[in-house]
Amino acid sequence: MNEQILSSIFAHVLGVDRVGVDESFFDLGGNSLGQCGWFAAINTALNANLTMLALFDAPTVRNLAQQLESTSAR
Numbered sequence: 684m685n686e687q688i689l690s691s692i693f694a695h696v697l698g699v700d701r702v703g704v705d706e707s708f709f710d711l712g713g714n715s716l717g718q719c720g721w722f723a724a725i726n727t728a729l730n731a732n733l734t735m736l737a738l739f740d741a742p743t744v745r746n747l748a749q750q751l752e753s754t755s756a757r
Contacts, residue, residue, distance in 0.1 A: 685748040704745040
């Protein structure tokens with residue numbers, strides 16, 4: 684479920700139709716301005732508490748979903 688939500692948010696922020704789970708936010712043209720929109724949208728949609736650095740550690744939908752799952756499992 685998180686992968687679908689994250690993919691939708693990535694696509695919206697990047698202005699593309701869809702984003703594959705293994706495509707990097709930055710390889711798809713994401714930048715710091717897009718990162719601000721991404722950050723707010725994900726924290727709101729998933730009731731998460733991600734920092735701006737999370738995207739550098741986990742730049743793909745799959746990596747970020749795994750990071751969110753491991754954080755919520757603690």
